[in-house]
Amino acid sequence: MRQKGLRTKETWVNRxxxxxxxxxxxxxxxxxxxxGVYVAFVALVVFNLAITPNFASVATLSNLLIQVSPVVxxxxxxxxxxxxxxxxxxxxxxxxxxxVFLPLxxxxxxxxxxxxxxxxxxxxxxxxxxxxxxxxxxxxxxTLAMLVxxxxxxxxxxxxxxxxxxDPAVLALGQARPFGIPAPVIVATVAAIVVGFLVKRTTFGxxxxxxxxxxxxxxxxxxxxxxxxxxxxxISGLLAAxxxxxxxxxxxxxxxxxIGILIELSAITAVVVGGTPLSGGRVKILGTVMGALxxxxxxxxxxxxxxxxxxAQVFTAAIILVAVYLQKGRGAA
Amino acid sequence: xxxxxxxxxxxxxxxxxxxxxALDDVSFELRPGEVRALVGENGAGKSxxxxxxxxxxxxxxxxxxxxxxxxxxxxxxESQAVGISTIYQEINLIPLLSxxxxxxxxxxxxxxxxxxxxxxxxxEAAEILERYGIRADVTAPLHSLxxxxxxxxxxxxxxxxxxxxVIMDExxxxxxxxxxxxxxxxxxxxxxxxxxxIYVSHRLDELYxxxxxxxxxxxxxxxxxxxxxxxxxxxxIAHMLGRELTEVEAEGATGFGEEHEAAKEPILEAKGLTxxxxxxEITFDVRPGEVVGLAGLLGAGRTETAKAIFGAExxxxxxxxxxxxxxxxxxxxxxxxxxxxxxxxxxxxxGIIPDLSVKExxxxxxxxxxxxAGLVSEKEQDQLVDRFIESLGIKASSPDxxxxxxxxxxxxKVLLARWLCMNPKxxxxxxxxxxxDVGAKAEIQKLxxxxxxxxxAVILISSELEEIxxxxxxxxxxxxxxxxxxxxxxxxxxxxxxxxLAHGGDAAEGSENERDVxx
Numbered sequence: 001m002r003q004k005g006l007r008t009k010e011t012w013v014n015r016x017x018x019x020x021x022x023x024x025x026x027x028x029x030x031x032x033x034x035x036g037v038y039v040a041f042v043a044l045v046v047f048n049l050a051i052t053p054n055f056a057s058v059a060t061l062s063n064l065l066i067q068v069s070p071v072v073x074x075x076x077x078x079x080x081x082x083x084x085x086x087x088x089x090x091x092x093x094x095x096x097x098x099x100v101f102l103p104l105x106x107x108x109x110x111x112x113x114x115x116x117x118x119x120x121x122x123x124x125x126x127x128x129x130x131x132x133x134x135x136x137x138x139x140x141x142x143t144l145a146m147l148v149x150x151x152x153x154x155x156x157x158x159x160x161x162x163x164x165x166x167d168p169a170v171l172a173l174g175q176a177r178p179f180g181i182p183a184p185v186i187v188a189t190v191a192a193i194v195v196g197f198l199v200k201r202t203t204f205g206x207x208x209x210x211x212x213x214x215x216x217x218x219x220x221x222x223x224x225x226x227x228x229x230x231x232x233x234x235i236s237g238l239l240a241a242x243x244x245x246x247x248x249x250x251x252x253x254x255x256x257x258x259i260g261i262l263i264e265l266s267a268i269t270a271v272v273v274g275g276t277p278l279s280g281g282r283v284k285i286l287g288t289v290m291g292a293l294x295x296x297x298x299x300x301x302x303x304x305x306x307x308x309x310x311x312a313q314v315f316t317a318a319i320i321l322v323a324v325y326l327q328k329g330r331g332a333a
Numbered sequence: 334x335x336x337x338x339x340x341x342x343x344x345x346x347x348x349x350x351x352x353x354x355a356l357d358d359v360s361f362e363l364r365p366g367e368v369r370a371l372v373g374e375n376g377a378g379k380s381x382x383x384x385x386x387x388x389x390x391x392x393x394x395x396x397x398x399x400x401x402x403x404x405x406x407x408x409x410x411e412s413q414a415v416g417i418s419t420i421y422q423e424i425n426l427i428p429l430l431s432x433x434x435x436x437x438x439x440x441x442x443x444x445x446x447x448x449x450x451x452x453x454x455x456x457e458a459a460e461i462l463e464r465y466g467i468r469a470d471v472t473a474p475l476h477s478l479x480x481x482x483x484x485x486x487x488x489x490x491x492x493x494x495x496x497x498x499v500i501m502d503e504x505x506x507x508x509x510x511x512x513x514x515x516x517x518x519x520x521x522x523x524x525x526x527x528x529x530x531i532y533v534s535h536r537l538d539e540l541y542x543x544x545x546x547x548x549x550x551x552x553x554x555x556x557x558x559x560x561x562x563x564x565x566x567x568x569x570i571a572h573m574l575g576r577e578l579t580e581v582e583a584e585g586a587t588g589f590g591e592e593h594e595a596a597k598e599p600i601l602e603a604k605g606l607t608x609x610x611x612x613x614e615i616t617f618d619v620r621p622g623e624v625v626g627l628a629g630l631l632g633a634g635r636t637e638t639a640k641a642i643f644g645a646e647x648x649x650x651x652x653x654x655x656x657x658x659x660x661x662x663x664x665x666x667x668x669x670x671x672x673x674x675x676x677x678x679x680x681x682x683x684g685i686i687p688d689l690s691v692k693e694x695x696x697x698x699x700x701x702x703x704x705x706a707g708l709v710s711e712k713e714q715d716q717l718v719d720r721f722i723e724s725l726g727i728k729a730s731s732p733d734x735x736x737x738x739x740x741x742x743x744x745x746k747v748l749l750a751r752w753l754c755m756n757p758k759x760x761x762x763x764x765x766x767x768x769x770d771v772g773a774k775a776e777i778q779k780l781x782x783x784x785x786x787x788x789x790a791v792i793l794i795s796s797e798l799e800e801i802x803x804x805x806x807x808x809x810x811x812x813x814x815x816x817x818x819x820x821x822x823x824x825x826x827x828x829x830x831x832x833x834l835a836h837g838g839d840a841a842e843g844s845e846n847e848r849d850v851x852x
Contacts, residue, residue, distance in 0.1 A: 203704040210697060213686040220645055220683055221697040221751065222669040281688040 068296040069184035073243035076195040077236025078267040079288045085212040085280030086139030088236045093150030095244035095260030103163035110169040125237020129230035154256035163254040174249025196285035212280025273323040340529040346395030355381040357553040363529040370540045373550035374770040387412045418491035419500040428476035433458035465519040481512030500531045589803040606651035613815045619790040626805030634814035643675040644668040672758035687737035694736045721750035742773025761792040798827045
């Protein structure tokens, strides 16, 4: 009985100490590794409470949350893709594509418009997923093609112009405040809970991490690898479409050349900073949400204190490097 | 052997990890020109000792001497620089670079312009390989060579520096018999050159063939040091396991017991499996309660046959029947549903999902059964997991421990649990005991035996003749992707099997007839 505990502990210690060299340090880094994003977030909040004027106000808070909502939505899909050892670069363009389909079909009533937007997002995701799962294209290439082509298509469908959306039901999605909570925040929260549930409790979630952790082993355990990959990219497309709808509703118009631009980079940052390794095999949904909040808070901090925004970008870059450094140990073992 | 300054000496070394005494007052010395076997079960302290010698760890107590001088390396590069080379089980080379580039990786010869002198590099690499009797085109990319040759290149790389001591950690685990011979040639050459070799292996045959002396570690202590020739195999195993000799004798060298009563009707029929050119018209069957061994040299098509039956390899033609019903080939999912289970050869790359927990690894194949309305039933999952952790004696701190932290033997048990919890009709085991310690090996062999007694049909693939001949009720011999003979009953001996593998053809006819009569 004594032996049992000892051996496993020995392996654990061997691994940890090879990685960082010293035991104390490895204990600290492994603690931080798991919770770094929370630590950084809390630290930044405390910092802001101390120095940023009017930080602790409803207006600042709700602004922050509204701005982060589309990022959270697309990050959830990107987190799933990264969990399978893939990636989805196309989320920003899919947002734009969905955003254009909303005004195009809203003439048939707002439910049709929203349905069309979601459908086109899911379709774009299915194209990504088919390329990855069945054709065997590398996820980064498949979704890069969609990143480039998707926005092009969006502009073609829009005829190169801004399309105004004035349907009150749609606008409410971006601007209403039931119980004082901004609608985009509610949408993002519900989506995060649903995806978190998918990851934690469903068989689909198990397949996602198994594929990312060891695709051959997953296949040889009878897992539906291709179907799962297809579903992951379809879900990511659907979430991007939802983000596109929310962003359009906020703006009151569909702007295919600007909506969702570069959001894929924020999403990847949120996912990685949140503790999901780029090598797949794990998905941290709460971490991803916190990661998105953290980078938004960095931007807010710089803007609110009249610091040049360019420095916010440098700071964010530093955060990314720290996150990747903290994760590095895992693969090396 | 005359007394002389040892190349390497470890004096009264103690290494602690929190809560564990990994090395307890260990002394060890390696003389020039000596090949020393370092053996012990997993967790005995072999790896820790190697890591102390090479400078990965620094010991709490005790000293390490190299060529008579006290040394304290702070990382493996320092020990490498003074002449201690380590060759690991896994090949740490770059597949896309040429053989010569790999041999000289990080220390390429330069010309006067500071550029890599390709001609000189190729010439010198060829000389080095030649010296150790390794035949390979030095300009070919590494990945185009067989695993065995790649391992040789790794060895050539390690010893082409001015090496005084070489540590080989299970160097033969991916080698064929012929390649092992080449490796032994290299080791003999090193012995000639008065280099000291520490040889870690689980394969007793190899130890007795190549090693002079042996050090046995158990629970962090040296329990025996001496001439290997003075020690019988049973005595050696007894030292490693810490058991009485009589006990080991009673159990035999493997964990396998008696022959099994097989049913009359086959549960699995493979007919004419063909995947040109690797598999040609492979036909055999397995009955419930029977262990059928698939024997053959590396590359004979054993693994391909197993994977084809399991649906993980495409087939040009051929059919598989389970319980009389045709199986849709080409889909592991369909094979699993039909009751086939497959334990792959390469535990790391095809078996475990390293970051997932023991629990999640065990239920990986059973997920569809544990799923209700898309959700995993935690309760049913935990019951299943607890049952198998207990019945297979899986040693883990908790079911939530990541499986990568377990020892090789325990990982293999996790994978066995993954399949046994499916209640399979046919269990295919591809090298089930490779790279795991003696204790776990015997346990797994015993388990296979018990499973067959309970009526399971087992297909056993193993490179160890002993395992195949002692474990199987029938042996299907493969060569170059075709069945060259079937042995059963009294015929299953190592000698007979080697004869069939070597000569094939005629023997196959005889066995075929015998089998026809039997059915």
